[in-house]
Amino acid sequence: MSKDLFISEKPSVAQQFAQALDIDPSRSRRDGYIETDRYIVTWCVGHLVTMSYPDKYDESLRRWRFDSLPFIPEVFRYEIIDSVKKQFDIVSGLLHREDVSTIYICTDSGREGEYIYRLVDMMAKVSGKEKKRVWIDSQTREEILRGIREAKPDTEYDNLSAAAFSRAKEDYLMGINFSRALTLKYGKTLSRHLGRDKNTVISVGRVMTCVLGMIVRREEEIRSFQKTNFYKINGMFAPGEADTDIKHGSFRAEFRSSDSSTKYAPTDLYKNNGFLKQEKAVEFMKSFQPFPREAVVESIERKKESKNPPLLYNLAELQNDCSRMFKINPDETLAIAQELYEKKLTTYPRTDARVLSSAVAKEIQKNISGLRNFAPLANYAGEVLTFASVKSIGSSRYTDDKKITDHYAIIPTGQGMREYQNLKPLTQKVYQLIVRRFLSIFYPPAVYQKMNVSIVSDGESFVTNSKVLKEPGYLTVAEVRRQAENAGTPDKASDGDAGEGQDGNSDEKPEADFSETLLRLKKGQKLKLVTMEMKEGETAPPKRYTSGTMILAMENAGNLIEDDDLRAQIKGAGIGTSATRAGILTKLEKIGYIALNKKTQVLTPTKLGELVTQVVKASVRQLLNPELTASWEKGLSYVADGTITEQEYMDKLEHFVRTKTNAIKNTRL
Structure with missing residues (x-):
């Protein structure tokens, strides 16, 4: 008897799929997967596969030298991550089992989730199987079963996969080439300024360096400010x-x-x-x-x-409000939002949309009805159900299919109330914030x-x-x-916080x-x-970015572009994605380029961060400009929707990397 194989992004999500399929994990649990006579449910643990470093192409590339730059492989290499090799082998074995006829891809419904599975598929060399993509907005039983029922052939997501691979190659090429070239050219100079004996490694990234530049630029504006x-x-x-x-x-x-x-x-x-x-x-x-x-x-x-009432929450808006109200950083907010999603309390968190889809708007009464079991706001939910706006929400400003790419806004599912009692107090507060924002759109204006x-x-x-x-x-x-x-x-008189x-x-x-x-x-x-x-x-100087306002500034980076034509061309483009922005700030803090005040969430550049910005400004100035980063991100969206091919995107990228790397090599100190 043939079986269906479901592969999720992490074990906790696999548990939700197993429950939706009426599988008892306690009786069906195996090492790295769950199996019955009809189904097999397995999981990744995030990324199982990664891109290989240059020394895997040639051992001589382990040493950083100008004569090996720019490094642009004709064919990119990938490898299984050592720490998760056991799980990869388990997943790979299941993918090749003769009794598996259909593979349901259940990784997160987005570009990164697509990339996680496609890497596994590529390394496992899967062929001769029917592959279907499950695309869901929450982890409720109904939504999981709908996603399985309406799963499309994975080939319909080939453009999204191409965009995911292009994004990874872009970050890889820019990071390796610019980091090595700038370190070789300026590393010793930075060490002298910092009083260090060892050569200072300069880390550069497409998104990371642009964000650093924004924080440094704001600090320079504050220092040069002349009060009136x-x-x-x-x-x-x-x-x-x-x-x-x-x-x-x-x-x-x-x-x-x-x-x-x-x-x-x-x-x-x-x-x-x-x-x-x-x-x-x-x-x-x-x-x-x-x-x-x-x-x-x-x-x-x-x-x-x-x-x-304001529009619904997307991840950036939620991160900004949590930074302001609860003084937590965007990574913490994302972790909380992910927990609420996995406990079926809210919909998919990594979204840029702040509206509902027309399909969800038609069924929204179910979400509201479920909130009558949420004691803190039950009375409001009951009141909302009597409003005519519940039926007309589909024709309001809060519903717009054109403003949705992968997922609609973050809203409560109306389910998972038992889980709420076991949440930490802070997580409960964030959930209430989401519920209040959701219910408010059905109320009349103030x-x-x-x-x-x-x-x-x-x-x-x-x-x-x-x-x-x-x-x-x-x-x-x-x-x-x-x-x-x-x-x-x-x-x-102040310039105010960006994005508020x-x-x-x-x-x-x-x-x-x-x-x-x-x-x-x-x-x-x-x-x-x-x-x-x-x-x-x-008069007051411009305010420093907080972790929350920085997330909003990244989301709305297209608005920072002075050229009207270019701004119109990349309208809606931001720096990074809802899934990666928080991690960028965390990385900048970890490598010592910025400092985060945990009490106020205010961001300031370190001396090292300012020196790196000066180096980039003198060599690859475009990396500091929001228009470059936003335009690259817009290009990835064009690959995802099929407007341009992956090869067209890569040709442009490789030309940029080659030109700028050679320019750094030829710069005179």
């Missing part, structure tokens, strides 16, 4: 004609400049609401004395403002009442703005954290309610300018 002092003016106003009314119902309004003023020159001003010199600010205030002075309400604008009052006194304008939350809408379930320190203050506020949903703290005085104001009403006050401030 400024002086803002506030007026204190009160209604009424008589002086006795001045003590009651007063309010502040901020000075706003006007082109017609005779009290100052445009060059005296800081933006449109302050002065660059203290004496000018004092002179301006004195021009209104003695107090009180007459004033009049020039205009009153009242309007409602709606704020929609509605604010805004009131803007413009006042004129002695020909000068003053403005006061107020904002009051009238209808909480989605904020009811979202529990938006209002952190004034993150939102900044009016006295600071992707949905325009910065935590803005509205007032509890409008003051009675403001509510009673009418256009043309006379007021008294009671007094004036000066408030000193200074």
